[in-house]
Structures are given as structure tokens and as C-alpha cells.
Amino acid sequence: MDISDEQKNVMINNSLPHGRSILVALCIFCILLITISMAAAAVSQVQVSPEDPVVGDEITVSGMAAPNEKIDTSVTFSNTVSPTNGEYTYRVGNIDIPSKGSNSFSVTGTPVKDMWISVKLYGLVPLTVSKDASGTTAKISQSNVPGGTHKITIGGLADTSSDVDLTIKATLGIEADPSGHFTYTYDTSSIPAGDFQLMVGGNSQTIALKEPDSDSSSTPESSSGSSSGGNNGGGGGSSGEANSIIDVVESKSYRMVAGTPVTFEFSEHDNPLVYINLTTKKTKYSVPVRIEILSDTSTFVDTPADGTIYRNLNIWIGYEGFATPANIQEASIVFGVEEQWLAEHGIDPSRIVLMHYDMDNDSWEPLSTKMIDSDNTHIYYMANTLSFSPFAIIAIDEESVMDSDPETPISSTIPNGTDGTEDSGSEPSSVPISNTLIMIFGLVAVTLLAGIIRGRRQR
16 A cells, blocks of 8 residues: 555654654653662672670671662560569660761650650769550650760550550661771670561661570579589579569570670669679670579578568579689679569668578678769669679668678768667677777876976976
């Protein structure tokens, strides 16, 4: 069939719009592919080490990006908290926030009626933020938190008696170097064992954080003086304590470097311990700490501690034979006491003392205990020790007269009048007698010296 030139021109003109549409669509598609490829290539070669981290490890994240590119990173994890008397509390612990780069964090809780978050930078007044729930979910977000080590506590009223699910997300902006390489570390001490989500510049990874490995075959020994308690990090009762009185078991295990302090943090709601600071004289790959919160006096103990008992507990450090002065340079225990319990029992906070059971001498000994902090629900104390075995957190009776030695002066422990007040029925101590004799001899010496001076003047 013959087609005239005019018909050809009409056909060509009619086909041009459709051809242009196809061409434009192809161009847009290519641009999108290039854009996606460039975005995907912006952050690449992301590596996370160690491959099988345990709670307490520092995770190192590294990779490549564009030179000097700013990269958003985030860590998201969840934890379940059981409410007590309608309230839930979760101590996240000490969080190190870099002073450089943008940062933010958010906490979501459900089912709850409300939520509060207390963020305390060491030496400053705590910042507390609260919010009512929308339905049964509450969410609090905070950005541009000042750099430093923060102690974070989360709490509020539960909506029901069921467990509260908390989701915590922390974000941090980092920057690649001029060659495009970036690296940063994240301390997992505040993250519970389980899966958590790591996001680096749009690249998402699920990290399986494991409980520290521990040996369940050893048992604790006497832990006083040069024979401190060996222990294990196994299941409840494996220390030799009676299973029937163990309410809570919490275990941690960290790598120890000689002369470098390590903090073992604890987060179980019914565990009054916040953390234990431990410095060893030797480097060990893994040192376990096992905490047993007891419903009654430990079966390793002959008699209960004398006073109003807040908690009985066992603390075992290291494997058998490790926790001795030959291996431990210093250790401090930080614990909390509920303000509600103090109020219900009419106890002044200054009367709280951590007692340690000397298993060699079968006797309780007070540790020097200092009040160091407080928040909305607890008052926190610190005590120093090199011995680990049974302990008791008690309130000493106001009329009690507790013997002290140079290492555990009760005068420094109880500053508000419970010490230094002499019992009228007790015998005078050697210190007042010595002071009196010194004063008498001093007066005699001054009198004699004055007589000598007068004699010389008369001459």
C-alpha cells in the first residue's frame, strides 16, 4: 500500500509524544538507579567486631563513606520489667555519651500509665522528665544530651500487673575522616543479653548479644582476710546456697586488665546492687561476678546480722581462689535502698550500713558505708571491701554501740549522731582516758615551765 508524504508526516508527528514519554521514563529510571546506587555506596564495608559479643564487650563498628561525610548511627534494644506494687523501675546504668556529634535517645514503654526518666551527669542535679501515656503507651525523647557519663533510671506506674516492655533507642552522629573511613565503639554494659538492632548510615544489622560464659563447676570458699570467696556464674543454687531462699540470681563476666577498673552493673528490679567497681592486679580473660538476693539469712551464716535487715545477699567474685588480696587491688559496692522502705520503718538514711560476714571468725563486720546519691525512689550508698561472701544491708539500731577498727570506722559511716554518742551504761573507752591523761600532763608541764620562767626573771 502506497502512503503519501502527508500521511507519513502525520504518523511521525503522532508517534513523537509517546516516544518522548518513553525516553523521559527511561531517563528518570536511570537517574533513580544512579541515586540509589550512590546512596547505597555512601556507607559501605561496615564491619562489627567482635563477631560474637557478650554483655560488657565494647563493640567496634567501622566502614567507608564519602570523605568527611556525617553518618547517623543508632542502637535499639528492648527489655522487660516486672512491676512491683503497681510501679516499674529499670536502671539502665552508666552511659558514656561522647561530647562531639549530635545525639538523642528515646524510650517507649507499654502497657503503662505514665513514665519518668531521670538522667544524672556525675556532680550535677538529675534531670527528670515525665509524660503520661497515650492509651497504654508512653514515649519520651531527648536530644542534644551533654557529653559525659550519665546514670539513667526509667520508671513509672504500670497500666496492669503484667510486665512492662521498654524499647530504648540511642542515636549518635559521627563523621568520616578525609579518606572516608569511620570507626566508633559502643559499650554493651547497659544492654541486656538478646538481640539488638544496629543501624549505620541506613545499613541495619541485628546483633546477638550473649550472656558471659562462666564455669559452673566451682563452689565458693570462705572469703575473709587472705581467703576470699571463690565462686561461679552458673544457675541458681550452684554456689552451694539453698535454692529455697534464693529470690534473684544475676551474673556478669568481664575481661579484666591489671590496674584498670571495671564496673559490673546490675539491672534486676529486686537486686539492690547498682554496680561493683573492681580493679585486679592480674589480667584475666573472664572474671565472673555472681549475685544471689536472698529471702532469709544465708545458710553460710550462723546468726543473722544485728539490726533491721533490708536485704540479705551473697556476692561471689571470680573462680575458686581468685578473689584474694594477691589478685584484687580494690573493690567498691554501690547499692540502693528504697526511700519508701526507710519511711515505713521510720529509719534515718544515715543508719544504713553494709555488713560483711567474716566466715573465718564466724562474725559480722560493718563496712565503711557512705551515702553518695539519690533519685526519685532510692538512696544510694557505697562501701569498700576486699572480701566477698554473705552480706547484709541493714539499718543499725540507734542505741547500738558497734565496735570499729581502723579499716571500718563507724564515725565515717554514720555521720548524724549515731556514733560518737557515749552510752551512759558503758565503760569509758581508752581514747577519752588517754586524752584526759594527756591534758593533765600538759597542764603540769605548762605549770612547771611557768615556774622556771618566773624563777629566771627573779634572778
